Amino acid sequence: xxxxxxxSDQLQQVHxxxxxxxxxxxxxxxxxxxxxxxxxxxxxxxRKTSPEALxxxxxxxxxxxxxxxxxRTAPQVHDPLPxxxxxxxxxxxxxxxxxxxxxxxxxPYHARLLLGLEPRAIQLLRAMQLSELQQLAxxxxxxLCAFAGRDWLWTELLTDARxxxxxxxxxxxxxxxxxxxxxxxxxxxxxx
Numbered sequence: 001x002x003x004x005x006x007x008s009d010q011l012q013q014v015h016x017x018x019x020x021x022x023x024x025x026x027x028x029x030x031x032x033x034x035x036x037x038x039x040x041x042x043x044x045x046x047r048k049t050s051p052e053a054l055x056x057x058x059x060x061x062x063x064x065x066x067x068x069x070x071x072r073t074a075p076q077v078h079d080p081l082p083x084x085x086x087x088x089x090x091x092x093x094x095x096x097x098x099x100x101x102x103x104x105x106x107x108p109y110h111a112r113l114l115l116g117l118e119p120r121a122i123q124l125l126r127a128m129q130l131s132e133l134q135q136l137a138x139x140x141x142x143x144l145c146a147f148a149g150r151d152w153l154w155t156e157l158l159t160d161a162r163x164x165x166x167x168x169x170x171x172x173x174x175x176x177x178x179x180x181x182x183x184x185x186x187x188x189x190x191x192x
Contacts, residue, residue, distance in 0.1 A: 007110065011061060013099055014114045019058035021065045022046075024092050025145070026054065036065075036141075037148035045158040057157060060166075062114055062173045064157075066146045067100050069121040094137035101125050101133060113174065116146060147173070 028035050029047045038046065049057070058064075104111040104125040111117045117125070128136070136142065147153045157169055 010103060010107070010110050010114060013103070014061070014063055015059050017096055017099055018060055018064045019055060020092060020095060021063075021143070022054050022058055024088060027088075035145070036143065037145040039145075039148065039151040039154050041151045042154035042158055045155065049158060053158075053161075056161065060157065060173065061170045062146070063116055064146050065096065066116060066144050066148075067096060067121065068142055068144055069117075069124055089143075090137050093139070093142050094133065096143055097133045097137055101128060101130070 025035060025038060026046050026049065029038070029043050035043060100111065100115055100117065103115065104117065104122045108119075108122045108126075111122050111125075112119070145154075153169065153172070156165065160166070160169075
């Protein structure tokens with residue numbers, strides 16, 4: 001029987017994946033390239049964010065990326081990677097896929113909670129052979145920003161460093177169905 005990671009180890013993996021994703025995303029913002037669904041309002045903020053601040057933001061308790069995986073996501077056979085950006089994107093996608101594959105096998109619950117994976121995506125990952133992940137990592141839109149339509153969440157995540165604000169955002173982000181069911185803008189509090 002293979003050893004399993006503890007919940008804190010799994011969370012640490014998500015933090016490291018977030019750091020990798022944010023660093024990649026920041027480079028894309030600075031180069032004015034496609035930002036994988038990052039809201040326009042968050043781009044100038046991310047462009048100026050220091051590495052120290054990125055490390056703090058990466059400790060968010062849920063993946064800041066979405067792994068887009070369903071029956072229509074087919075592995076693609078590619079020639080060698082033509083550009084440096086393609087190689088960096090492939091490495092990012094492969095790393096995320098490997099962690100998601102492993103986590104979905106160890107704990108479907110944690111794969112859903114920490115990575116935001118839907119049950120069908122977890123089933124697909126669990127059915128895949130490790131060798132299939134290399135080709136799947138070439139799929140162009142496999143990894144996108146989580147909460148892409150939630151400008152307010154990204155803006156607050158990138159700017160509000162107060163611990164209580166971070167806890168509030170974490171509670172919001174860990175709710176199942178955030179992408180489908182939550183309003184695009186947070187309702188303002190009204191005084192009585």
